[in-house]
Amino acid sequence: MNIKQASEQSGVSAPNIRFYEKEGLLTPARRQGNGYRDYTAGDIRTLKLIRMLRMLDVPLPTIEAVLRGEQPLQQALQAQQTVLEQQVAQLAAAMQFCADLARQAPQAETLDVDACLTRMEHPATQQGFFSGWLQDYRTLAQVQHQRHFSFIPEGSINTPQEFTAALRAYAEEKGMLFTLTKEGMYPEFLLDGIAYKAYRNPGKYRDEICCDAVHPEQLDTGLPLRREKLLRFLRLAVPPVCTFAAILAAGWVVTGGAGWLWLEVLASAGVLLERCLERWL
Structure with a gap:
């Protein structure tokens, strides 16, 4: 199909389709003879996926990484969720600031603009040290769990294949993307894009599997x-x-x-x- 038909079926405008092609997000085939673009059903699905992610305000480099298989879609969506939550918090603070300022019936000629800018540019100093501590505690606990976690598998672990099966079962139970990079009794794998090394901790009755992040220093809480x-x-x-x-x-x-x-x-x-x-x- 031509670009007009592709635009009608995908809901993406022709200029945007050309832009996505220029950015390397889409590579349609060319017809023999005239060299015109020939879009397939797969191209239409890709355009719809791009459109969906752009409606979520996902950056183009992230979309490109997802389409190339360099970043799991789940990880990209989780990262974008964090960005959107931060934007919501910023908008909520801006709405509260407008409401507080409006109640004072300010006048443009007499408003202390410097004080308003200071409050807007440094909101943390206005919120107090303990504001949002529960969310920060959850963030800290999540990052610490990403750096190191352990679990009890269903059965004993005696072979590399059983080790791999236990890791895969854990990932499926948690709804996480599992990619094995090295099989063995000390396997290496990716869990939602984070690299881990695992080892078995034999117990008296049941084995325990311990997993350590390969690069824990990259898992930052972002907290003061x-x-x-x-x-x-x-x-x-x-x-x-x-x-x-x-x-x-x-x-x-x-x-x-x-x-x-x-x-x-x-x-x-x-x-x-x-x-x-x-x-x-």
Whole structure:
């Protein structure tokens, strides 16, 4: 089909089709004799995919990487979701700023423009240190899980093939894209585009599979250093504190006093020690 028909079927304008061809996103065949473009059903589907991703504001380099198989579609969509969430947050802040300023009935001649620009250019200083800490804690936990995670497979792992099957089953269960790059008892693989090395940790009853990111330094939280340090401390301290409070409440109810204080201190210290060993070993 010609470019006019391709435009009608895909919903992409002819100038945009030519632009995508120029950018290397589409390479239609040429008819023998006249050299005119001859678009196929596969080209129409590609154009529709490009149109869909552009409607989501996905950048052209990302679309090109997806079409070439260099980046999984799921990973590209997740990255774009993060970008859109940031844009939503920025728009929400802008809407709130407009509402706050409008309530003051400002006049163009008397408005303190410098103060407004300072507030708009440095919103973090206005929000306070602890604002959004829950979302940041989730971000930290997600990145730490991406750097290292482990799971218990269904059966024992005795051969490279069983190892590969266990990794593939884990990826399918989590809805993640799995690509094996090196089979063996120390396999290497990609999970949603992140490179990992895995090893087996034999247990008394069941094996455990541990996976470490090949380049953990590239998995950055994007958080300010001070906030990240505080969240790391909270990640270590919150479990023993909660354990202390739970045992204190239970002991107080049972004994009517503080007779269990030594027990809860030991239990909390044990939980804290376990968290430290989990992090450092």
